Amino acid sequence: MKNYLKICFYVITLIGLLVSCKKEAVLEPSVIKLEYSLPQGNHAYDSRIVNFYQTYKTFILYQFTDADFRWNFNGxxxxxxxxxxxxxxxxxLNFFDKELFAYYSPELLKTMLPYKILLCKKIEYTMNTEETPVYSDVASTQTHIAFSNVDAGWDSFSAARKIKARGQLHGVLWSSAVARGKMEQAPAFIEGINYSYVGSWNYKSFGMFNPTSVAADDIFDYVSRITSHTKEAFEAEYLNADFDxxxxxxxxxxxxxxxxxxxYNLDLQAIGDANLH
Structure with missing residues (x-):
């Protein structure tokens, strides 16, 4: 009798489970609403920006808010x-295509590119204590890299000035990727460096260009210089007996x-050796 009751209990329980499963609503995949809408305008180049997003899932924005540019998670x-x-x-966009993207494989770009690239007219440093404004070619947060000089002033830049801007672009791409954990530092490059102990009194002994405690800044300093100097120029300026x-x-x-x-089969010095395209 006890076994009979047990069997009845199991059968009733099973039927209840089957009924509840039938009543359960079918789960639908959630739709993630994109934070930005493309195209931002109706210019001929907007289709290039849309195609770039479809390939790399990175927004190129020329319209953005102050929060888009300045906010970095906690400040x-x-x-x-x-x-x-x-x-x-x-x-x-032409400058990016020829002087930045062309040097990287699509697979590497997909790894390195941030969520968004902001195109700016001016980028100004706000901690400047001098009366004369201090401008930068680039800036970055955990979600974006930004590039300045997207205005009429660019047309008056010399080739040397544009090559410097090229170096800044490569530098900020690398520093952003390192900061986000997308690219690792070369082990021998960071060997023996504890960034927590770097200061103005000892940074040169570590082979650093600035007294920074941030590893991403270190890679920026090297990559931006390498990609804006020929091998001969880099050696003459930084690898001589006085500097090094x-x-x-x-x-x-x-x-x-x-x-x-x-x-990665990537020759950073070859970028510095190349003329502008």
Whole structure:
């Protein structure tokens, strides 16, 4: 009798479960609403921006808010920006295509690119204590990199000035990717460096260009210089006996180049050696 009751209990329980499953609503996948809408305008170049997003899932924005530019999860960065001049966005896109994106494989770009790229007319440093404004070619947060000079002033830049801007672009792409954990540092490049102990009194002994405690800033300093100097110019300026008496800068420079050549078949110095396209 006890076994009979047990069997009845199990059968009733099973029927209840089956009925409840039938009543349960069918789960539908949630639809994620995109934060930005493309295209932002009806210019001929807007289709290029849409296609770029479809390929890399990175927004290129020439219209943005102050919060888009400044907010970095837990506070504002020390820069303010003006939106790009729409009449010069296509010039900026051409520069990106020829002087930045062309040097990286699509797979590497998909890894390195941030959520958004902001095109700006001016980027101004807000912590400046001098009366004369201090402007920057680039800035970044955990979600974006920003590029300045997207206005009529670009047309008057010399080739040397544009090559400097190219270096800044490569530098901020790398520093952003390192900060977000998308690219690792070359082991021999950071060997022996505890960034927590770097200060104005000892940074040169580590082969650093600035006394920063942020590893991403360190990679920016090297990549921006390498990609805006020929090999000969870099050696003459930074690897001479006066600037680099112990050879630590040369060791780090060579370690950086060798690692990314081997790992990604990417020659950073070749970018610096190239003329503008």
């Amino acid at each position: 504002n960065i020390s820069y303010v920006a003006q939106q790009a001049d729409p009449a010069h966005v296509e010039t900026a 008496p112990t050879g630590v800068y040369r060791r780090r420079y060579e370690a950086l180049l060798a690692y990314y050549k081997t790992k």
